[in-house]
Amino acid sequence: MTTRDIDENVRAELDRLRGSIDNIDAAVVHMLAERFKCTQQVGMLKARHHLPPADPAREARQIERLRELAESARLDPAFAEKLLNFIIAEVIRHHETLAAHADPEPGPGA
Numbered sequence: 603m604t605t606r607d608i609d610e611n612v613r614a615e616l617d618r619l620r621g622s623i624d625n626i627d628a629a630v631v632h633m634l635a636e637r638f639k640c641t642q643q644v645g646m647l648k649a650r651h652h653l654p655p656a657d658p659a660r661e662a663r664q665i666e667r668l669r670e671l672a673e674s675a676r677l678d679p680a681f682a683e684k685l686l687n688f689i690i691a692e693v694i695r696h697h698e699t700l701a702a703h704a705d706p707e708p709g710p711g712a
């Protein structure tokens with residue numbers, strides 16, 4: 603095997619792995635987009651009914667669950683927790699914006 607052959611094999615392996623990484627990154631973007639579509643609706647519901655943007659008890663349950671999932675998937679639970687906190691902080695920011703622009707007097711059944 604020549605040096606040129608090795609380089610081609612390494613290049614092919616790198617390209618194959620990067621193809622999978624690109625697919626995974628695309629899936630992450632699509633999943634996050636779906637999650638934000640749901641949280642947008644939660645934010646509108648909370649704003650309409652004057653519920654607080656953040657729910658620390660719910661967050662504690664989510665973090666506990668995600669840490670367990672991460673452990674069984676051999677992902678660093680601290681990383682999983684940081685990622686969830688990062689996403690939730692953005693969601694709460696969106697909720698606060700929605701609450702600031704919410705109709706102050708929603709009609710019956712709103």
Ligand SMILES: O=C(O)C(=O)C[C@]1(C(=O)O)C=C[C@@H](O)C=C1
Pocket residue numbers: 641644645655656657658660661664689690693694697
């Ligand atoms: O479940 C809610 O109440 C939400 O507003 C969604 C969400 C989340 O992104 O998962 C965001 C903020 C809350 O503190 C808890 C959870």
